[in-house]
Amino acid sequence: MKPQPSFDASIPVLTEVFQDQSARPTPPAADDAEAVASWAEPEMATLEQRLCARILQQLQGRVDVALEQRLRDGMEEALQHAMAGLTSEIRRSLQQTIEKIVVRAVAQELTHLRALKK
DSSP: OOOOOSSOTTSOOHHHHTHHHHTSOOOOHHHHHHHHHTOOHHHHHHHHHHHHHHHHHHHHHHHHHHHHHHHHHHHHHHHHHHHHHHHHHHHHHHHHHHHHHHHHHHHHHHHHHHHHHO
């Protein structure tokens, strides 16, 4: 089994998630800072909850895709191992069956030839 990298490049970092949004026009930063500075604790808590929800929503789709790909890769590897084992087992069983059929056919033919001699 392949060792998993410590950093998964398919999962974006927060700066990548919000990179698209940084291109949107925003009010001047000074106005934002003044507005936020005047907020009370309940407003900050609401902002925190909304930010968390939005980040989770944006990341969930990407995490789902990455998880699905990892599952596919893992399933593919497991199926390849299972198929190799199953193929080997079927080959062995088929070989034994063919050997039994040949032994029986030879025995029957020899019995038939011996009967003809008499």
